Structure formats: C-alpha cells, structure tokens
Amino acid sequence: MKPAGLVSLVGAGPGHPDYLTQKAVRRLREADLVLHDALVDPGVLAIAERAEWVDVGKRAGRPQISQEAIQRLLIDAGSKGRRVVRLKGGDPFVFGRGGEEALALRQAGIPFEIVPGVSSAIAAPALAGIPLTHRGVASAFVVVTTADKAVSTALIEALPPGLVTIVALMSFGNRAALATQLLDRGWPAQTPAALLLGAATPRQWTWRGALNALAACEPPAESADAPGTIVVGAVASLDLSLVHGELPPIALASSVARE
Ligand SMILES: C[S@@+](CC[C@H](N)C(=O)[O-])C[C@H]1O[C@@H](n2cnc3c(N)ncnc32)[C@H](O)[C@@H]1O
DSSP, X not given: XXXXXXXXXXXXXXXXXXXXXXXXXXXXXXXSEEEEOTTOOHHHHTTOTTSEEEEOOOOTTSOOOOHHHHHHHHHHHHHTTOEEEEEESBOTTSSSSHHHHHHHHHHHTOOEEEXXXXXXXXXXXXXXXXXXXXXTTOSOEEEEETTSHHHHHHHHHHSOTTSSEEEEESXXXXXXXXXXXXXXXXXXXTOEEEEEESTTSTTOEEEEEEGGGTTTOOOOGGGTTSOEEEEEXXXXXXXXXXXXXXXXXXXXXXXXXXX
C-alpha cells in the first residue's frame, strides 16, 4: 500500500519565529523534508530538527532552481509518503507562487494542505507602528507589486490620489519609478511614505518621509539587501510602535481629530 504522505505549503511569516502560527510549528516538528525559500530565518528552520532541509530559494547571483523543478521535488517526496513542508516567507498565497504548487500537487493526486502565514504586507507596517486602516485616515489598502508593471500601472491610474493606502511588495528597487508614477498621477508630493526593510529580522530598518523623497532614501549597508515593503498614504506618518515611554505627537487627519 502507498504510504500516506502530506505536503504542507506553510507560511513562515515575515522573519522571526515568534510570528509562526502554532500549526506551522507543528508541521515543522513533524516534517521529514523542508523545502524552504531564501528569506526564511534560521530560527524557523531549527524547529524542523528531524527534517532534511533543502534551500530552493531564488536569489540573484546563484543558479536558480526552476519553479517546475520545485514542483517535481514536492510531488516526488509526497508520492514517497514523506511529510513535506514547503516553507515560504509570509503567506504562501501572497506573491509566493503557492497557488502553482497547490495546483501541481492536486493534478498529481498528492495530498496537500495550506497553512496560512502572517504576510509581510500586514506585518511590516504593523511592526513599524503603521495602522494600515486607521479610522478616519484610511479605510482601505491595496497590496501591489511593481514587479507586474502592467497591473501596478493600471491600478495606480485607476485609483484617485490619496483614496487608499498603498502597500507595495517586491518594489524596493523600483521605488523611484513607483514614486514618479504616483506623483504623475496627482498624489501630493508631501503624501507620507515609509520604507520598511527586514521587518521582524535583525536588519529591520524603517524610513519615513514624503513621497517626493522616497526615491532618494538610502538604507544603511547592513539593511540594503533586506526585503522591503513600501507604504504610501496618510497612515505612513503614524508611529504607534512604542510600547513604553512617551509617544511622539501624531498629526491625525481632521476627521479623526474631531471624533
Ligand atoms: C516574493 S514576495 C513574497 C511575499 C510573502 N509571501 C508574504 O506574504 O510576505 C517577497 C517580498 O515580500 C516582502 N517582504 C518579505 N519579507 C519581508 C520583511 N521581513 N520585511 C519587509 N518586507 C518583506 C518584500 O517586499 C519582498 O520583496
């Protein structure tokens, strides 16, 4: 009889193991094999102490393992009855190609499950003290990547300036183009913006400023190649990250100040 394997597509959260779900921890402990992305924290991997770890991360400057090869590895291990964790940064279904892997597993008849993770789209702003939908300031946010230029361009054209908070992933290197596009679309030059690098990692670094200064902001060398999330919109000027001590004065939109 064929042994019962299971492939778990697991979200590892933004970095530090504190942001793993309990189910993710359980699946890591049970795993025989972990196929992980480049951005996954060593402390997260260490939880899978009895597993074989394979780095299938795609990053610049090294030979890339193709998406098809990753899917073949998942199918092969699952069909041999192994407990496999496919570990991805953030949430597996947010810009993570988890959908393609789930589809390939379904087509191959391999049992699989999705274990949601805390997406950096949510975690990076939260850890910087930016409430994405602060009442009276912003009542919606969109998550976009400039890596898909056609979609991000169409979206920015369609959005009235200042209407929503924009959260941009995989856009750190394109920050100048993103800022130019928003300014050309009529977003005020003084619209607050934030660049959040390496959230929940030792390289965490936050920049805040005006939209027209985003292109020129330069992180320190130790954070320069950390993954980055960009927030544009009035909420980006808020900083509710302090737990102790005096909070800095916060300029809220007039509608909030009246409440
Ligand atoms: C390929 S996408 C994967 C997103 C992931 N599935 C998620 O839900 O967070 C990678 C992008 O996520 C963002 N990112 C990942 N980890 C981050 C972190 N610790 N701090 C800030 N942004 C991060 C960056 O924009 C990075 O380019």
